[in-house]
Amino acid sequence: MNTDKMLEEINALAKKKKEKGLTEAETKRQKELYAIYLKNFRQGFKQRLDNMDVRYPDGTVRTLKEAMEVGKKNEKK
Numbered sequence: 208m209n210t211d212k213m214l215e216e217i218n219a220l221a222k223k224k225k226e227k228g229l230t231e232a233e234t235k236r237q238k239e240l241y242a243i244y245l246k247n248f249r250q251g252f253k254q255r256l257d258n259m260d261v262r263y264p265d266g267t268v269r270t271l272k273e274a275m276e277v278g279k280k281n282e283k284k
Contacts, residue, residue, distance in 0.1 A: 213244055 208216075220237040223229060229237065261274040269277065 208243075210244075210247065213240055216240060217244065 217237065217240050220229065220233055220240070223233070224237070256271055259271040260268050261271055262268050
């Protein structure tokens with residue numbers, strides 16, 4: 208299921224829950240959709256962070272992960 212359709216169904220279930228309440232099956236479906244959506248969101252967010260670079264004033268470019276490691280080493284000194 209693509210993200211747009213998933214969000215439509217999540218929103219429809221949220222609206223119905225607020226207005227009328229959900230059946231047991233609908234509640235289960237809503238929880239499943241939330242879990243799938245959050246998993247996909249977290250993967251996408253991690254991927255963005257993994258592809259992010261930090262440019263220093265001296266022109267050095269490091270990946271975000273490398274920059275954080277350098278920062279941690281400097282904090283220990």
